[in-house]
Amino acid sequence: MLWAMTRPLPRRMPLAELHCHLGGAVTPAIMWGIAHEQGIKLPTKDYWQFREMITASARRGHSFDKYLHLFHWTELIQSSPLAVERSVYEVIGGAYRKNNVTTMELRFNPMKRNRGGEQDLDHIIAASLRGMDRAMLEYPIKPGLIFCLDRDFPFGLNEIIVEKAIAWRDRGIVGIDIAGPESANFRPSDYRNLFARARKFGLGITVHCGEAGPVEEIAPVLEELEPDRIGHGVKAAYDARTMAMLRERGVVLEICPTSNLQTEVVSGWEEFRWIFEQFRQNGVRYAISTDGPEMLRTYIRDELATLGRLGILSYEEQVQAVETSLQASFVRQVSDVLAAVLEPARRVEVEREEA
Numbered sequence: 379m380l381w382a383m384t385r386p387l388p389r390r391m392p393l394a395e396l397h398c399h400l401g402g403a404v405t406p407a408i409m410w411g412i413a414h415e416q417g418i419k420l421p422t423k424d425y426w427q428f429r430e431m432i433t434a435s436a437r438r439g440h441s442f443d444k445y446l447h448l449f450h451w452t453e454l455i456q457s458s459p460l461a462v463e464r465s466v467y468e469v470i471g472g473a474y475r476k477n478n479v480t481t482m483e484l485r486f487n488p489m490k491r492n493r494g495g496e497q498d499l500d501h502i503i504a505a506s507l508r509g510m511d512r513a514m515l516e517y518p519i520k521p522g523l524i525f526c527l528d529r530d531f532p533f534g535l536n537e538i539i540v541e542k543a544i545a546w547r548d549r550g551i552v553g554i555d556i557a558g559p560e561s562a563n564f565r566p567s568d569y570r571n572l573f574a575r576a577r578k579f580g581l582g583i584t585v586h587c588g589e590a591g592p593v594e595e596i597a598p599v600l601e602e603l604e605p606d607r608i609g610h611g612v613k614a615a616y617d618a619r620t621m622a623m624l625r626e627r628g629v630v631l632e633i634c635p636t637s638n639l640q641t642e643v644v645s646g647w648e649e650f651r652w653i654f655e656q657f658r659q660n661g662v663r664y665a666i667s668t669d670g671p672e673m674l675r676t677y678i679r680d681e682l683a684t685l686g687r688l689g690i691l692s693y694e695e696q697v698q699a700v701e702t703s704l705q706a707s708f709v710r711q712v713s714d715v716l717a718a719v720l721e722p723a724r725r726v727e728v729e730r731e732e733a
């Protein structure tokens with residue numbers, strides 16, 4: 379073998395997750411509980427069938443559309459203030475417990491959580507922030523929420539999502555994203571002013587592109603929307619000019635290897651070896667993320683460990699990817715996490731019990 383297997387990163391090294399969808403990040407058992415708590419009629423009464431329904435598996439086969447379809451049930455189950463609060467709380471706490479993720483950016487589309495407008499959007503948003511606050515009280519973490527616009531939504535709806543992100547930015551909304559399937563209705567130029575406005579208010583900008591779509595879709599997004607980061611962007615490896623644009627603008631790619639394999643956007647680990655070699659040669663910066671750890675049954679440490687085990691990234695490159703993710707995080711002051719906040723008060727100070 380030409381490449382050497384590398385040792386995994388130490389567990390004590392804190393990680394940052396930049397690209398994680400709420401709809402793909404809640405443990406199936408918790409989703410099952412939330413669904414029952416709310417009396418949602420599920421198509422099966424068998425937990426294992428349900429688990430199969432909301433997670434990627436070889437049996438179902440791989441494709442981009444099949445992957446997006448998995449979100450149908452998870453988004454429906456998460457569509458209430460209580461469900462959103464619990465989901466956000468569980469994902470952020472779980473990422474810390476399982477992977478020592480101390481900087482957690484979690485993204486979702488609030489309009490896909492309010493049952494088509496039946497429920498008030500601000501209640502959904504406030505609930506997500508409550509979930510985040512609860513997790514922060516329990517663990518020494520720095521989380522932030524990103525609102526996803528949808529390529530398939532009319533401009534007017536996406537505009538409302540951006541305005542909500544701006545309105546709630548001081549409470550922990552740190553950025554905006556565009557997700558969803560490719561759509562003929564979507565033109566980056568239509569969003570130029572809206573994204574400039576979001577940027578003016580200090581929101582970070584990331585956009586899904588160069589994933590299932592062609593490499594040609596990346597350059598217009600960089601020019602019109604001026605993102606700080608790109609969701610996936612693996613297709614950039616196939617075009618030197620696009621890689622030069624990414625490098626010159628300092629844009630960081632959020633690479634989610636298992637997700638790209640699951641959706642067949644990338645054909646296998648050997649293609650990833652080639653993709654990372656292009657990024658290495660062209661000075662393209664990247665972070666490693668999961669996209670949806672529970673849906674894809676992978677965690678961020680698994681992603682890094684696999685890239686190391688296969689000799690695709692060296693140990694130093696894995697450390698660099700972690701550092702890049704911290705540098706590129708939209709969460710403010712990610713380096714000053716206060717672990718001491720969780721120390722109990724001295725007994726003398728809580729002697730008198732109050733109501």
Ligand SMILES: [Zn+2]
Pocket residue numbers: 397399557586609669
């Ligand atoms: Zn994504």
